[in-house]
Amino acid sequence: MNNEVEKNPIYPWVIVMATAIILALAMGMMVNGLSVFVIPLTEEYGWQRGSVSFINVSGLIGLAAGGIFMGRIADRTTTRSVSLFGVSAFGICLLAAAYADALWQFYLLFFLAGFFGGGSLFAPLIANVGNWFKTGAGLAIGVTAAGQALGQGGVPYASSLLMSEFGWRGALMAWGVIALITLIPLTLLIRQPPDHVPAHSAGNPAIGDGSPVPIPTNTVIVWLSAAVIFCCTCMAVPLMHLVPLIQDRGFSSEEASSVGLLMLTIAIFGRIAFGV
Numbered sequence: 682m683n684n685e686v687e688k689n690p691i692y693p694w695v696i697v698m699a700t701a702i703i704l705a706l707a708m709g710m711m712v713n714g715l716s717v718f719v720i721p722l723t724e725e726y727g728w729q730r731g732s733v734s735f736i737n738v739s740g741l742i743g744l745a746a747g748g749i750f751m752g753r754i755a756d757r758t759t760t761r762s763v764s765l766f767g768v769s770a771f772g773i774c775l776l777a778a779a780y781a782d783a784l785w786q787f788y789l790l791f792f793l794a795g796f797f798g799g800g801s802l803f804a805p806l807i808a809n810v811g812n813w814f815k816t817g818a819g820l821a822i823g824v825t826a827a828g829q830a831l832g833q834g835g836v837p838y839a840s841s842l843l844m845s846e847f848g849w850r851g852a853l854m855a856w857g858v859i860a861l862i863t864l865i866p867l868t869l870l871i872r873q874p875p876d877h878v879p880a881h882s883a884g885n886p887a888i889g890d891g892s893p894v895p896i897p898t899n900t901v902i903v904w905l906s907a908a909v910i911f912c913c914t915c916m917a918v919p920l921m922h923l924v925p926l927i928q929d930r931g932f933s934s935e936e937a938s939s940v941g942l943l944m945l946t947i948a949i950f951g952r953i954a955f956g957v
Contacts, residue, residue, distance in 0.1 A: 692872075693813040693814060693821070693874075694821075695870060696809065696810060696813055696870070696871060696872070697810055697813075697821050697824050697825055698828075699867045699868075699870045699871060700806045700807075700809070700810055700825050700828070700871070701824060701825045701827065701828025701829070702828060702863075702864075702867055703764070703768065703802060703806065703864050703867055703868065704802065704803065704806060704807075704825065704828055704829040704832065705828045705829055705831050705832025705835065705836075706832055706836065706856075706859070706860060706863070706864060707767075707768065707771055707798060707799060707802050707803075707832075707860070707864070708799065708802070708803060708829045708832055708833065709829065709831075709832025709833045709834075709835060709836030709837075710771075710775070710794075710832075710836050710856060711740050711741070711744055711791075711794065711795055711798070711799045712741070712833050712917055712920070713737070713833055713837065713917060713920040713921045713923075713941070714833075714836040714837055714840060714856075715734075715736055715737045715740075715791075715921070716737075716837050716920065716921050716922070716923060716924040716925065716938070716941070717837045717840045717841045717844065717924050717934050717937075717938050718733075718736075718840070718844075718849055718852075718853075719733050719734060719922075719924070719925045720925050720928055720934075721844065721848075721849040722849065725849075726782075728784060730925065732784055733784075734921060734922065735788065736784075736787045736788060736791050737791070737921050739787075739788040739789075739791050739792045739795070740791035740792060740794055740795040740799070741795060741913075741917070742792060742795065743791065743792035743793060743794065743795025743796035743797075743799070743800065744795035744796070744799035744800055744803065745795075746796055746800070747795055747796030747797060747798075747799060747800020747801065748799070748800045748803060748804045749800075750796070750800060751763055751767070751796075751797070751800040751801040751804075751805065752800070752804045752805055752808075755801070755804075755805035755808075759873060760805045760806065760808075760809040760871055760872075760873055761868060761869070761871040761872060761873075763801045763805050764801060764802055764805060764806060764868045764871050765865065765868045765869070766797070766801055767797060767798050767799070767800070767801025767802045767868075768798070768801075768802065768860060768861070768864035768865055768867075768868050769861070769865065770793065770794065770797035770798045770801070771794050771797075771798030771799070771802070771860055771864075772857045772858070772860035772861035772864070773857070773861075774790045774791070774793050774794035774797075774798060774857075775794065775853050775854075775856050775857035775860060776853075776854060776857035776858070777790050777857075778790045778791065778794075778853050778857075779850045779851070779853040779854040779857065780850070806825075806871070807822060807825060809871065809873060810822055810825050812873065812874050813874045819955075819956040819957060820953070820956045820957050821956070822956055823952050823953045823954070823955060823956015823957065824952075824953055824956065826952040826956065827948075827949040827950075827952040827953050830945045830946075830948040830949050830952055831945065831946065831949055833920070833941070833945045834941050834942040834943070834944065834945030834946055834948075835942060835945075836856075837924060837938040837941055837942070838935070838938040838939060838941070838942040840852050840856070840938070841924075841933075841934035841935045841937075841938045842935060843855050843856075844934065845934070845935065920941060920944075923937075923940065923941055924937040924938050924940075924941060925937075927940060
């Protein structure tokens with residue numbers, strides 16, 4: 682049955698859609714989903730805004746370290762098993778964060794959510810999408826990235842609506858429950874392509890036509906790592922502080938987060954276009 686499914690020409694796009702939804706929720710929360718929680722936590726506990734925003738930083742540090750560690754595990758097992766572990770860890774950490782009442786607890790829980798949750802999902806799932814497509818991988822990854830963009834705008838906006846009804850603890854608890862009941866079934870759809878060769882048994886890296894990669898792998902990693910650092914410094918950090926900045930001007934949480942939703946909805950088109 683699995684072989685029949687994997688030979689279905691439509692199934693690679695099932696992988697893309699499932700991956701896009703998983704990353705929309707998980708990365709939407711990890712990258713800038715906490716932006717709408719900054720002012721509520723500041724007002725309730727009297728913490729400085731910089732201390733509260735460091736919760737987001739701790740999650741991203743966990744994501745960076747976890748991507749390397751969990752990515753190596755994904756190379757030696759299966760993407761589905763690592764992703765299943767990741768969405769479970771992510772949901773449990775959010776549920777636990779709903780009961781946190783000290784900064785160090787938030788720092789620890791979001792670091793773990795980033796390390797075991799985001800680290801198990803982002804790099805392994807993106808790589809798996811690319812492996813499913815002999816041609817057109819750019820479009821497939823662009824659609825996947827578009828899902829993440831929608832999550833980065835949609836999660837903060839939805840969180841503001843949840844907080845207006847249930848408070849910030851209720852919003853975190855709701856996201857934890859949503860992650861567990863929706864992302865686990867989606868993760869079960871994730872498979873690796875029938876001709877996938879595990880990284881530890883593969884030879885030298887090659888591009889689509891089978892020829893060797895013209896740039897040494899270590900060089901590629903260094904340059905891409907630098908690109909990510911500067912990209913996230915110029916984009917993710919301002920996005921994290923966008924909602925609190927607008928709220929400082931007297932706008933509601935829903936109004937403030939709608940600006941980010943608009944920005945990242947438009948980003949969907951750019952991600953798909955540049956993927957093509």
